[in-house]
Amino acid sequence: xxxxxxxxxxxxxxxxxMIAELGSRxxxxxxxxxxxxxxxxxxxxxxxxxxxxxxxxxxxxxxxxEANPRYETCLKALEVVKANxxxxxLAVGGGSVLDATKFIAAAxxxxxxxxxxxxxxxxxxxxxALPLGSVMTLPATGSESNGNAVISREATHEKLALGSPIVxxxxxxxxxxxxxxxxxxQVRNGIVDAFIHVMEQYMTYPSAAPLQDRFAESILQTLxxxxxxxxxxxxxxxxRAAFMWSATLALNTLIACGVPQDWSTHMIGHELTAxxxxxxxxxxxIVLPGVWAHELERKKAKxxxxxxxxWNTKSATEAIAATEQFFHTLGMPTRLGDYGxxxxxxxxxVRARFAERKTLIGEHGDLDANAAxxxxxxxx
Amino acid sequence: xxxxxxxxxxxxxxxxxMIAELGSRxxxxxxxxxxxxxxxxxxxxxxxxxxxxxxxxxxxxxxxxEANPRYETCLKALEVVKANxxxxxLAVGGGSVLDATKFIAAAxxxxxxxxxxxxxxxxxxxxxALPLGSVMTLPATGSESNGNAVISREATHEKLALGSPIVxxxxxxxxxxxxxxxxxxQVRNGIVDAFIHVMEQYMTYPSAAPLQDRFAESILQTLxxxxxxxxxxxxxxxxRAAFMWSATLALNTLIACGVPQDWSTHMIGHELTAxxxxxxxxxxxIVLPGVWAHELERKKAKxxxxxxxxWNTKSATEAIAATEQFFHTLGMPTRLGDYGxxxxxxxxxVRARFAERKTLIGEHGDLDANAAxxxxxxxx
Numbered sequence: 235x236x237x238x239x240x241x242x243x244x245x246x247x248x249x250x251x252m253i254a255e256l257g258s259r260x261x262x263x264x265x266x267x268x269x270x271x272x273x274x275x276x277x278x279x280x281x282x283x284x285x286x287x288x289x290x291x292x293x294x295x296x297x298x299x300e301a302n303p304r305y306e307t308c309l310k311a312l313e314v315v316k317a318n319x320x321x322x323x324l325a326v327g328g329g330s331v332l333d334a335t336k337f338i339a340a341a342x343x344x345x346x347x348x349x350x351x352x353x354x355x356x357x358x359x360x361x362x363a364l365p366l367g368s369v370m371t372l373p374a375t376g377s378e379s380n381g382n383a384v385i386s387r388e389a390t391h392e393k394l395a396l397g398s399p400i401v402x403x404x405x406x407x408x409x410x411x412x413x414x415x416x417x418x419x420q421v422r423n424g425i426v427d428a429f430i431h432v433m434e435q436y437m438t439y440p441s442a443a444p445l446q447d448r449f450a451e452s453i454l455q456t457l458x459x460x461x462x463x464x465x466x467x468x469x470x471x472x473x474r475a476a477f478m479w480s481a482t483l484a485l486n487t488l489i490a491c492g493v494p495q496d497w498s499t500h501m502i503g504h505e506l507t508a509x510x511x512x513x514x515x516x517x518x519x520i521v522l523p524g525v526w527a528h529e530l531e532r533k534k535a536k537x538x539x540x541x542x543x544x545w546n547t548k549s550a551t552e553a554i555a556a557t558e559q560f561f562h563t564l565g566m567p568t569r570l571g572d573y574g575x576x577x578x579x580x581x582x583x584v585r586a587r588f589a590e591r592k593t594l595i596g597e598h599g600d601l602d603a604n605a606a607x608x609x610x611x612x613x614x
Numbered sequence: 615x616x617x618x619x620x621x622x623x624x625x626x627x628x629x630x631x632m633i634a635e636l637g638s639r640x641x642x643x644x645x646x647x648x649x650x651x652x653x654x655x656x657x658x659x660x661x662x663x664x665x666x667x668x669x670x671x672x673x674x675x676x677x678x679x680e681a682n683p684r685y686e687t688c689l690k691a692l693e694v695v696k697a698n699x700x701x702x703x704l705a706v707g708g709g710s711v712l713d714a715t716k717f718i719a720a721a722x723x724x725x726x727x728x729x730x731x732x733x734x735x736x737x738x739x740x741x742x743a744l745p746l747g748s749v750m751t752l753p754a755t756g757s758e759s760n761g762n763a764v765i766s767r768e769a770t771h772e773k774l775a776l777g778s779p780i781v782x783x784x785x786x787x788x789x790x791x792x793x794x795x796x797x798x799x800q801v802r803n804g805i806v807d808a809f810i811h812v813m814e815q816y817m818t819y820p821s822a823a824p825l826q827d828r829f830a831e832s833i834l835q836t837l838x839x840x841x842x843x844x845x846x847x848x849x850x851x852x853x854r855a856a857f858m859w860s861a862t863l864a865l866n867t868l869i870a871c872g873v874p875q876d877w878s879t880h881m882i883g884h885e886l887t888a889x890x891x892x893x894x895x896x897x898x899x900i901v902l903p904g905v906w907a908h909e910l911e912r913k914k915a916k917x918x919x920x921x922x923x924x925w926n927t928k929s930a931t932e933a934i935a936a937t938e939q940f941f942h943t944l945g946m947p948t949r950l951g952d953y954g955x956x957x958x959x960x961x962x963x964v965r966a967r968f969a970e971r972k973t974l975i976g977e978h979g980d981l982d983a984n985a986a987x988x989x990x991x992x993x994x
Contacts, residue, residue: 235855237629242622248872249617442852444839445860448832456825472822475615479872480825488868492628492859 235492245405256287264321265292303334323366329375333383336401339363357396373478374424376485378406410474423515425461428481438597496597524609577614581607615872625785636667644701645672683714703746709755713763716781719743737776753858754804756865758786790854803895805841808861818977876977904989957994961987
């Protein structure tokens with residue numbers, strides 16, 4: 235086992251009616267900025283619950299945060315924060331709203347000249363941030379209980395990540411009932427996103443971390459078990475609750491403790507979103523089987539362990555096939571061609587971007603731009 | 615799944631050499647009280663590592679905290695805290711030192727007349743506490759990452775528990791190498807203690823919490839796998855590290871989220887320690903199979919699930935037998951007679967104590983003094 239430091243101070247308020255607890259968690263001393271996305275929270279009753287819970291608070295609103303939240307949008311929110319002396323940021327929505335809120339929280343206290351520096355340094359430039367909390371209405375990203383965010387810059391087709399202990403939410407409310415009205419596609423995306431978050435912290439090589447392995451496999455097994463159920467029965471509370479808690483545990487940094495990680499699939503996937511506008515999870519489902527096939531020998535022991543424990547398969551290649559089949563069962567395509575994208579075009583675009591930035595990926599840090607291109611060429 | 619609130623802010627510093635990080639975690643503004651037990655930390659090098667890490671701090675010491683820490687000892691430490699204007703408590707040792715330190719931290723800020731009130735109310739009387747941290751050198755209790763403590767009062771043969779979010783350690787250092795010199799008996803006790811901590815949060819009835827179930831089973835499986843190895847090879851770092859991390863996760867409140875709990879085994883076991891001086895884990899290994907057999911029908915579904923997933927057994931009774939056999943493999947007795955205690959004597963003593971306090975146990979809260987006595991009569 236590798237040495238590690240683990241700290242996750244986010245308070246999780248989980249279950250039916252928990253939005254009512256919001257009032258006691260947010261200070262009334264300064265105005266609160268309520269951030270949200272396209273307005274679904276006004277249709278599904280979440281907005282009303284939040285406003286009721288904060289009826290003694292001064293609440294300013296900023297809506298319109300898009301999927302794959304844009305830097306340009308965040309800067310507009312930042313102006314609202316500064317103009318209103320905001321003391322607390324409350325994200326209400328999915329991972330995109332939360333990610334944007336984390337960046338805005340850091341940017342509000344950033345003392346440098348250009349807040350893009352926060353993203354360019356991957357979050358290392360963050361030394362202070364406004365406190366934030368969330369009402370998470372889309373189980374997927376785990377953003378409700380970590381210090382990570384991904385922001386896209388429209389002008390340059392860049393999608394960059396930040397990670398900092400300073401932007402963990404103080405609390406996150408997770409009420410499965412707030413997710414009953416989600417479109418099927420978002421639920422499907424969320425299941426795949428959570429599944430692959432686990433994989434990025436698990437599918438490397440054996441590292442004498444048996445408990446971490448079993449925790450990771452527990453989340454995978456639960457997603458395999460409840461994923462199809464929660465897609466077929468959106469109002470099945472127990473299935474949705476199990477999915478929601480799985481998505482949080484998939485990326486609250488617990489299963490990463492003491493083990494090697496490989497975020498190759500996310501690194502390549504981010505570029506596919508930046509170039510072609512695919513949903514985050516759609517890119518992951520395309521890239522993951524390609525990364526595994528490319529790294530078959532070096533990941534063989536873990537692929538076999540995963541296959542045996544989760545799918546009852548006998549070989550690494552069978553484990554890969556079972557995984558791709560699982561994505562299909564959820565209605566998730568796994569090929570570039572399914573979106574009309576030429577593999578050669580994607581391979582060349584990503585190769586050029588990785589080469590320009592000298593990006594190296596993989597748990598050994600030795601997969602370069604050509605390797606990324608080779609992986610994408612197999613995903614036609 | 616039941617509603618739940620989860621928050622665990624303790625920072626875990628895990629691995630070889632991590633004691634060196636202490637200095638940066640403890641304020642130098644006020645004197646630090648270093649609390650420890652019988653002095654083993656002076657023989658195994660931990661004391662020297664701690665003193666080196668705190669070489670720029672003012673450190674006062676309080677040694678001699680015993681196993682099953684006594685209220686009377688804690689009051690002596692409290693005098694040292696008050697006489698020296700202590701600002702931080704650093705527990706170095708096992709669960710007993712940590713438990714005592716949590717009580718002392720609460721007592722130091724207690725405004726009532728009698729600090730016993732803190733224990734009499736189970737921790738509800740705690741409104742403030744001195745900050746505390748730990749170097750945990752005995753994997754067992756999980757006390758390094760929760761707000762629980764158990765204190766014994768010699769004068770009255772009472773053993774009472776407190777639980778409060780206010781006494782979570784700010785940090786805990788876990789270096790598996792500091793545990794290499796532990797006596798075999800303490801390692802055996804630790805494995806059983808962690809195993810049964812999991813059981814108290816797991817072995818009830820199905821509650822639509824599949825991820826929590828699998829996490830609990832993951833810890834059990836890991837303890838089954840590495841327990842015998844770490845007993846046979848005390849200096850096997852990886853086995854000891856996996857055991858140590860399992861003991862923390864067994865009782866950091868994560869697996870309790872959203873599920874019913876049954877602390878019957880601990881409740882009865884505490885009385886056996888109070889009356890007969892048995893080690894905590896020794897009492898648990900005696901009581902657990904008795905509770906399960908008594909509650910066979912109501913726990914049947916979970917006993918079967920546990921047996922199938924952890925032991926590959928087919929029935930609840932086989933699962934109970936496999937568990938008792940596992941304890942024997944570790945060298946842990948499971949009968950009162952193994953300690954020369956008459957079952958009827960233990961049953962009557964515990965019955966009288968439970969009756970006097972009107973104690974009710976079990977996940978349904980309906981097992982009374984007579985049930986506890988009946989359970990003990992089967993453990994001759």
